[in-house]
Amino acid sequence: MTTPALPLGPELTIAFAATWRETLADAVNAGGNLTLDLGEVTDFDSAGVQLLLAARRSLAERGQQLQVATASPVVRDGLQVFGLQSLLDD
Template identity: 40%
Template sequence: MSPSPTQTPALLFIEGDLTIRRVQELKDVLLARLAQSPALEVDLAGVTEIDSAGVQLLLLAQRMARASHKELQLVAHSPAVAALFGLLRIQ
Protein backbone atom coordinates (compact mmCIF):
# COMPACT_ATOMS: atom_id res chain seq x y z
CA MET A 1 0.00 0.00 0.00
CA SER A 2 1.36 3.42 -0.92
CA PRO A 3 0.45 6.75 0.59
CA SER A 4 -1.82 8.87 -1.57
CA PRO A 5 -0.08 11.58 -3.61
CA THR A 6 -1.28 14.28 -1.21
CA GLN A 7 -0.25 12.34 1.88
CA THR A 8 3.18 13.24 3.21
CA PRO A 9 4.64 10.62 5.52
CA ALA A 10 5.66 11.54 9.03
CA LEU A 11 9.44 11.40 9.52
CA LEU A 12 11.43 9.68 12.23
CA PHE A 13 15.21 9.98 12.36
CA ILE A 14 17.11 7.32 14.26
CA GLU A 15 20.64 8.28 15.25
CA GLY A 16 23.36 6.43 17.10
CA ASP A 17 23.05 2.81 18.10
CA LEU A 18 20.11 0.66 17.07
CA THR A 19 21.12 -2.14 19.38
CA ILE A 20 19.76 -4.16 22.28
CA ARG A 21 20.82 -1.34 24.65
CA ARG A 22 18.30 1.06 23.06
CA VAL A 23 15.63 -1.17 21.53
CA GLN A 24 13.00 -0.67 24.24
CA GLU A 25 13.37 3.11 24.15
CA LEU A 26 13.23 3.17 20.35
CA LYS A 27 10.35 0.67 20.23
CA ASP A 28 8.15 3.00 22.26
CA VAL A 29 8.99 5.98 20.03
CA LEU A 30 8.70 4.08 16.74
CA LEU A 31 5.39 2.41 17.51
CA ALA A 32 3.91 5.63 18.90
CA ARG A 33 4.86 7.52 15.73
CA LEU A 34 3.45 4.72 13.60
CA ALA A 35 0.17 4.82 15.54
CA GLN A 36 -0.12 8.59 14.98
CA SER A 37 0.25 8.59 11.22
CA PRO A 38 -1.03 6.60 8.23
CA ALA A 39 2.46 6.77 6.72
CA LEU A 40 5.86 6.85 8.41
CA GLU A 41 9.31 7.22 6.90
CA VAL A 42 12.18 6.09 9.14
CA ASP A 43 15.53 7.65 8.21
CA LEU A 44 18.40 5.36 9.18
CA ALA A 45 21.27 7.55 7.89
CA GLY A 46 22.43 8.37 11.42
CA VAL A 47 22.56 4.78 12.69
CA THR A 48 26.16 4.03 13.68
CA GLU A 49 25.64 0.46 14.91
CA ILE A 50 22.84 -2.08 14.48
CA ASP A 51 22.47 -5.60 15.82
CA SER A 52 19.87 -8.36 15.56
CA ALA A 53 17.69 -6.68 18.19
CA GLY A 54 17.59 -3.54 16.03
CA VAL A 55 16.63 -5.59 12.98
CA GLN A 56 13.90 -7.32 15.00
CA LEU A 57 12.51 -3.93 16.00
CA LEU A 58 12.36 -2.78 12.38
CA LEU A 59 10.69 -6.04 11.32
CA LEU A 60 8.16 -5.67 14.17
CA ALA A 61 7.36 -2.15 12.99
CA GLN A 62 6.83 -3.43 9.45
CA ARG A 63 4.46 -6.15 10.70
CA MET A 64 2.55 -3.63 12.83
CA ALA A 65 2.26 -1.24 9.88
CA ARG A 66 0.95 -3.99 7.61
CA ALA A 67 -1.53 -5.19 10.22
CA SER A 68 -2.94 -1.69 10.65
CA HIS A 69 -2.89 -0.91 6.88
CA LYS A 70 -0.25 1.78 7.22
CA GLU A 71 2.79 2.60 5.15
CA LEU A 72 6.28 2.23 6.66
CA GLN A 73 9.40 3.03 4.68
CA LEU A 74 12.98 2.54 5.84
CA VAL A 75 15.17 5.02 4.00
CA ALA A 76 18.73 6.40 3.84
CA HIS A 77 20.47 3.32 5.22
CA SER A 78 23.76 4.14 6.91
CA PRO A 79 26.78 1.99 6.03
CA ALA A 80 26.21 -0.07 9.20
CA VAL A 81 22.56 -0.71 8.29
CA ALA A 82 23.37 -1.45 4.64
CA ALA A 83 26.07 -3.94 5.67
CA LEU A 84 23.81 -5.87 8.04
CA PHE A 85 20.83 -5.77 5.67
CA GLY A 86 23.12 -7.10 2.93
CA LEU A 87 24.39 -9.89 5.17
CA LEU A 88 20.82 -10.85 6.12
CA ARG A 89 19.55 -10.33 2.54
CA ILE A 90 16.98 -7.77 3.68
CA GLN A 91 15.88 -5.22 1.11
Protein backbone atom coordinates in the same frame (compact mmCIF):
# COMPACT_ATOMS: atom_id res chain seq x y z
CA MET B 1 2.05 16.52 1.74
CA THR B 2 4.96 14.21 2.54
CA THR B 3 5.54 13.28 6.16
CA PRO B 4 9.14 13.86 7.20
CA ALA B 5 11.27 10.82 7.96
CA LEU B 6 11.61 9.91 11.62
CA PRO B 7 15.31 9.96 12.56
CA LEU B 8 16.59 7.11 14.73
CA GLY B 9 20.08 6.52 16.05
CA PRO B 10 22.96 6.65 16.51
CA GLU B 11 22.50 3.18 18.03
CA LEU B 12 19.87 0.61 17.10
CA THR B 13 21.17 -2.11 19.38
CA ILE B 14 19.98 -4.29 22.25
CA ALA B 15 21.16 -1.61 24.69
CA PHE B 16 18.70 0.91 23.24
CA ALA B 17 15.91 -1.45 22.13
CA ALA B 18 13.41 -0.38 24.80
CA THR B 19 13.81 3.31 24.00
CA TRP B 20 13.43 2.82 20.26
CA ARG B 21 10.55 0.37 20.74
CA GLU B 22 8.52 3.12 22.42
CA THR B 23 9.45 5.67 19.77
CA LEU B 24 8.46 3.32 16.95
CA ALA B 25 5.23 2.27 18.69
CA ASP B 26 4.21 5.91 19.04
CA ALA B 27 4.98 6.55 15.37
CA VAL B 28 3.04 3.47 14.26
CA ASN B 29 0.07 4.42 16.42
CA ALA B 30 0.05 7.94 14.96
CA GLY B 31 -1.32 6.43 11.75
CA GLY B 32 -0.22 6.50 8.14
CA ASN B 33 2.86 5.12 6.48
CA LEU B 34 6.13 5.48 8.36
CA THR B 35 9.42 6.58 6.82
CA LEU B 36 12.62 6.30 8.82
CA ASP B 37 15.90 8.18 8.55
CA LEU B 38 18.66 5.81 9.65
CA GLY B 39 21.47 7.79 8.07
CA GLU B 40 23.15 8.57 11.38
CA VAL B 41 23.07 5.02 12.77
CA THR B 42 26.57 3.85 13.69
CA ASP B 43 25.70 0.65 15.58
CA PHE B 44 23.07 -1.79 14.32
CA ASP B 45 22.48 -5.33 15.52
CA SER B 46 19.80 -8.00 15.40
CA ALA B 47 17.76 -6.11 18.01
CA GLY B 48 17.60 -3.19 15.57
CA VAL B 49 16.45 -5.55 12.83
CA GLN B 50 13.77 -6.94 15.15
CA LEU B 51 12.54 -3.42 15.89
CA LEU B 52 12.20 -2.65 12.19
CA LEU B 53 10.43 -5.94 11.51
CA ALA B 54 7.99 -5.39 14.40
CA ALA B 55 7.20 -1.89 13.15
CA ARG B 56 6.73 -3.19 9.60
CA ARG B 57 4.40 -5.95 10.83
CA SER B 58 2.33 -3.54 12.94
CA LEU B 59 1.99 -1.16 10.02
CA ALA B 60 1.09 -3.96 7.60
CA GLU B 61 -1.71 -5.04 9.95
CA ARG B 62 -3.14 -1.54 9.45
CA GLY B 63 -2.61 -1.59 5.68
CA GLN B 64 0.33 0.81 5.94
CA GLN B 65 4.00 0.60 5.01
CA LEU B 66 7.43 1.11 6.51
CA GLN B 67 10.21 2.56 4.37
CA VAL B 68 13.77 3.58 5.15
CA ALA B 69 14.54 6.81 3.28
CA THR B 70 18.15 7.14 4.41
CA ALA B 71 20.38 4.38 5.72
CA SER B 72 23.97 4.46 6.89
CA PRO B 73 26.39 1.87 5.49
CA VAL B 74 26.08 -0.09 8.76
CA VAL B 75 22.30 -0.31 8.35
CA ARG B 76 22.54 -1.17 4.65
CA ASP B 77 24.96 -3.99 5.42
CA GLY B 78 22.80 -5.28 8.27
CA LEU B 79 19.63 -5.26 6.21
CA GLN B 80 21.41 -7.04 3.37
CA VAL B 81 22.66 -9.78 5.72
CA PHE B 82 19.08 -10.41 6.81
CA GLY B 83 17.66 -10.17 3.28
CA LEU B 84 15.68 -7.02 4.09
CA GLN B 85 16.92 -4.67 1.38
CA SER B 86 13.26 -4.15 0.42
CA LEU B 87 12.93 -1.79 3.39
CA LEU B 88 15.28 0.64 1.68
CA ASP B 89 13.67 3.39 -0.38
CA ASP B 90 16.11 3.28 -3.30
